[in-house]
Structure formats: C-alpha cells, structure tokens
Amino acid sequence: MKLSGVAKGLLWLIMAYIYAGLVGGRLPYFILYASIGVLAVSLVWVKVLAGVKIKATLDTNRSEVGKVIFIKLKVENTSFLPLPWVHCSMELPDAFGPENREASFGFHLKSYEKKEFQIPLECSLRGFFQWGRMTVQAGDIFGLFYSSKVIENRLNLLIRPRADFLGKSCLRCIDAREGDRVWSVRPGRHVSEFRGVRAYNPGDSLNRIHWKASLKAQRFLVKEYEQSMMNEMLIFVDLASPKHTFKGYDNSFERGLHVAASLAATAIREGLNVGMVLCSDSLLAIPPNRSKGHLSLILDFLARASRGTVPNAFTEALIKEGLYHPLGDMLILITPDLEAGLVQTLSMFTGKGYKVFVALLKLETFEDGDIDIQARDLAVSRIRHMGIQVLLVDKDTSLQILFGGVQHAAG
Template identity: 25%
Template sequence: MSTSNRFLKKLALNVAGVFTVIVAILFKSEQMYLMAGVMLLIPHVIDVLGRYLVRGLTCEREVPFECAEGDRVTVVIQVGNTGRLPKFFLRAIDKLPTALTMAGSDSPMILQLNSGERRTVSYKLDLTLRGVYEIGPTVVTSTDPFGFSTFQQTVGTTQELMVLPTPIPTSRLFLDGAAAGQRGDEGGTQRGGGMDFHGVREYRQGDDLRRVHWRTTARTGELAVTEYTQGSSLQVLLALDLARASYDDTGSGAESALEYGVKLAATVADNLARHGHRAILLTPDTLEMAQAPSNSAREMPALLEALARAQAVHELSLADMLERFRPLAPAGMTLVTITPVADGALVQAIRHYGAQGVRAFGFHLDGPSFHPAAHLNSERSGGVVRIPGVVWRTVGKGDDLAASIEGLAYGYQ
C-alpha cells in the first residue's frame, strides 16, 4: 500500500473522530465520547505497538558460492523471532546495489512469526554485470492489520556476492596460425606444420605452397592450405590495462571500454585453455601476487575472480606494468595487450619484449566510441592496425567481440 493511501486512512479516521466528538458534545452522549476517543487513539496505539513488534528479529542469509554474468540466482533469508510476542505481516528484503536486479516486483510475506520461530523466504537476482557486490543488511518491514502504518527494522550483516565474467563462445583458436611455430611448455597441441591433420583454412602470406589444398581451392576459387597439429603449446601473457587515466570518458556499466576489456580477457583465456594453451593474466593487482593466475584447470577460477574484481583505479600504466614484469617473461612467449591507450611508451615497452623473442598482439579499445555522447554510426578506426612491433585490432562499442578475437591474427605479416 502506498504512503499516500496510508495517510488518507489516518486522516479519515482522525476526521471521523473529531466529527464524533462534535456529535457527542451536541447530544451529550457518553458513548459517543468513548467512540471518539477510540478513533483518535487507534493510530497512536498502532504506531507504538508496530515499533515494538519489529524488535527482536534476526536474519541469516545464504548466497550462491559461485555465479556468473547472465545467471538468475536464488538468495535465501531466514528470519527469526527472539521476542516474546508474535510478529505479523513481515517482509524481508536485502539492500542491493544498483547493478543487481531483483526478479519480480515484491518479496514474499510471512503472515505470522511466533516467539522462537524461524521462517525462510527467498528472492531471485538477475546478474547482468560481473563484479563483487555487497548484499545487505536486511530490512524487515511490518504493516499493521488496518494498513495505517509500515514499520521497518534493519537487521543482519552484509555478504559478498561475486559475479564472474562469462567468456563468449568462439569457434576457432585465438591467434590461429599467426603464432604457429611458437613453443612453450611441452604437452599441449598447437596448429602448425606437424604431422597430425587438423583441417583446411584460407591461405595466408608465408604459408608453404606445398600445403595448398587443391580440391578446396578449386571449389572456392581462393587459395586454401592444409593445417596440422604439432606437440607444443603457446604461452600467452594476457596484459589488461587497469590504469585510471586510461579509461577517462570511456563509458560506464556494461557498455563501457572497461567491461569490453574484461570480457575480451576472459574470452581469450577461455579460448586458449580449450585448445591446450596457457595464458597468464597480468594486471596491477596480479602483478603483486607471488604467481599471476593462469587459465589452467586449477587456476582458472582465480583468473576469473581477478577479472571479476578488476577496476580501473590504479596509477600504474600498462607500459610501466609490462616493464616491471619483463624480467620474469619467458623467451618465446606471446604478448596480448588490452588497452584504450596505444602511446609511445607502450610501443617502446613492447619492443623490449620483442628483443626477448616475444611476438606482440593486442586489442585497442576505441575509447571515444564508448563515451555517453558518442554515436555508434560515427566514423572511427576499425579492423587490424599494424604498428611497428605489435598488431592491434581496434574494438569499439557494439563490435562483435568473438569476431574481433578470431580475426586478430589475420593482421599479422
């Protein structure tokens, strides 16, 4: 019931009480005096009783241990009554951050909660954005039987709900063919010039003409080559820029440069893991860890947790972060950067990696396209951009991230 309706009910009762007093005076009726007194006292008695009834309540909450973007999860609240009197018409709902949406318009009601009794209610949340959120405390409300007033009490504590980023499905290996020949830890499989047949793909500059698949070439009219697997796996350093200055005026919420960057990082790590390759996540947060998380089966949850917590709040630039990590970078690994800033300092840092035998690729987030005032139809750079020492693919608001990931390697020369 709305606040205005409750006010009108109270006003109507008070007006009726005053009118009854006038009638009692005119007719000198003791019964009318009594009736008027009851009418005028009812709202005040209910107010005192209502405030007492919301005391002595306890709440405990159960939240999912692990969840991801796109999930609908159930949060369970157990309400207990430690008071001596029963409680009536109770609703319990948690305080929620704006990024979390409760499914449905109202919370369940507990019609009666006796002394010492515990009852359970639940509600569902639609998780639309990765992150770490504080849920609670719980607000318990009670409405008097006449509907005059609603009383509330804040009880319980807050709990952390972690929403992991969800990788985007991809159909083929990230950096397919571009990093062929790169060797890392033995035991994985990599597409290249091995002995096991893998499939047929389009011809790319540098491919051995002896591997041309003539039947496919004749059918499509475009050169195609056979592809094989070999017994080595890529090691990829996945460096995500989280410098505060890099994300100025690049949007907020799900349609922001930061969220696109996190989604790219999660998808690349997942893509490489599914094809037997190792990716190490490098951010200002993981740089301080004894060992940065990777996409191995044992460490993938830690990698996704790091991405769930990722926020652009650091002073450390991507270029400085790479320079700090460079002494630890194994020779022959592949570097993939994700950043809205492609300045001279970053190019110089990447060249230092190149001197150690590292090939560099990256995603350049087109910051202006994420600005709230930007128009999706405005002209902007796109596709693969080659800068000495690195191949970048520009990604803007509204772009197909799966296509950007799968198409990055084709800019390599």
C-alpha cells in the same frame, strides 16, 4: 510506529468522549467504548512485528557480469497473532544496474508461519559489493497503525568480468604470425598444426586415420601434427592508460577486463599455463599455471581491478615481467593506446624473438572515447610490419566473432 497515527487515534477518542458526554445515550457511548477497544487491539497487534524474523542470504558469493543471482529470504512469525500485511524493502548496490536500486515486496503471515522468497537479480557491474540493510513494516488488522524496524544482514558478492570461451581455434590463430596461414584445428589439439600423412604403424590411434587419403592410396594413412612451441600465455592488462573511458557499465576499462578473462578461460580450458599481469598504480603479477582453481584466482583479481594513474606503467611492466619469460611463451597485450614508448618496446621484444599479440580497444566505439584515429592506424601498421598481430576490439561485437576474425584475417 508513526506518531501521527497515535495522535489521530487519541483525537478520535477525545471527540467521541466529548460527543458522548454532550449527547448522552447508548449509541454514543457504544461508539466510544468500541473505539477504545479497537485502538487498544490495534496498538497491541502492531507490536507483533517485533516477533517477525527475516534472514537474507545469497545463493552464491561469486558471480560474473550478465549472470543472475538470487537473494533468498527466510521469514518467520514467532507470534500467535497473524499479520495481515508485511512490507519489506532492501537497498541494493550499483552491481545490479541503475534501474534496480531497491528490492521491495509484500506478503502476509499467519500465526507461527514460515515463508521463503527468492529475488532474482542480474549482475551488471564488476566489483566487490556489500549490503543487506532491510526495512520491514507491518500493520494491524484494522489498518489503523503500522510499525517498522530495520534488520541488518551482511551480504557479500564478488562479481567477476564475463569469461567467454572463444573457441578451440582461437589459440592457434593467436599463435600465428601476421600473414601466416592458419590451418584447421583438430579437436583436442588446439596448438597442433596438421603437416601431412604417413603410413599407418601398429599402435597408431584409429582416430588419426585419414580416411579419404587412405581410400585413394589403397592403404591406411594417418595424420601427422606438429606441436606448437607455445606452452604458456602471459596476459598484460593496461589499467593505467589515461585513454580509458569510464562512462557507463560498458566502457573500455571493463571491456579490456572482459577480453582478459575470456582469453584466460579459453587458454586454461585448452591446457595452457596462463599468467596475468595487471598494470595499475601497483603491479600485480600472477605466475603462469593451469592447476585447478587457477582460473578462479585470475578472475577474482580481475573482479577487484581498479584504475591506475601512473604514467607509462604498462610499458614498464611489460619490460619488467616480459623479459623474464622464455621465447616460446605468447605475450598478450590488452590496451586502449599504442603510445610511442610501447611501440618501441614491442620492436625490442620482436627483435629478441618474442611472440606478441595485441588486443587494441577501439576507443571511438565507446562513449567519451578520445583517440587520434590516424595516429592509431599508423601505429597499428607499424607493429604489424614487425610480424605482430593486432586485433581491434570494439564495444559491441562478440569476442567469439572478433577472434574468429583473427583466423579469417590470418588465412
């Protein structure tokens, strides 16, 4: 309750008392007694706020960038006195953007009334967030006084990077060497390559019949596929490069995590074992798997990923973790910089027969991006001559289009 409101009420009573004493008569004293009654009722009424209960919860404790979550509020007036107006405000974390730093709304409550509200908020920033302090204000029916109180709620939200499905042909395109022809992919067989047709044998699936070829040959022919050797994918994410940009919500650091999440989601959905290596000040390696809950585990770690400062952490992690995996595995590198040590390491990996794909963040498209474009293009040309595919990932183009471009460029 504001002291100034009480002071104004007392000042009014003193003035009414002096006026009644000086003038006399029924009307001045009626005004005095009525004022005393109104102020007394207002002071009692405003205490009803103590009986207001508000509980805030989230409809989920996990979300991802770009999705909408709801704060659910349950409000109850435990008093027989109604509240003509109630105003609630809650400070919000950075998760919902600079324009959504506070959620506020007003309502009224009848005696013993219960109400429920939902506040929609779009997740804008990856990370783990805690908040929940709410300020509630209410006033009397005459609008003379109001009181406020703070209610503590504990809300926890883990916002993951957005994980887009990149299409069924994405993995077959990544598996191709630089300059290889990429065949069209049969649904459900993303890592199989169409090799030709053969005569139909009893027991062959009717879905594999090549109808056009069968009509020409006047006999049933079925399609033959050759299975790719890629069984596992190991994704290395460079979190320690000094070239990363961090200005704004759509910086190169967050874009790299978006690429990693999307590749992992696509590969697991298509049946591959996926591992993840986060290269920061400390190395975090998630072994390849495709079991239920594995993608959720990867996305949780990506949600909590933080910036590193250790020099050459990415190259050292690639050597330490990459060489322990079989030659048939695909190594995916997500980085903003092809520094000399990394290029030399990639030469060693290709010399040993490893398959490598590089998603290189195009820094000049990000705010405050600092890159020597000529040196970058020279490094890209060099590793492409090793047979390594390099995809330049800019700030705005959708990943579905970019990885579709891999297929187009390889064809």
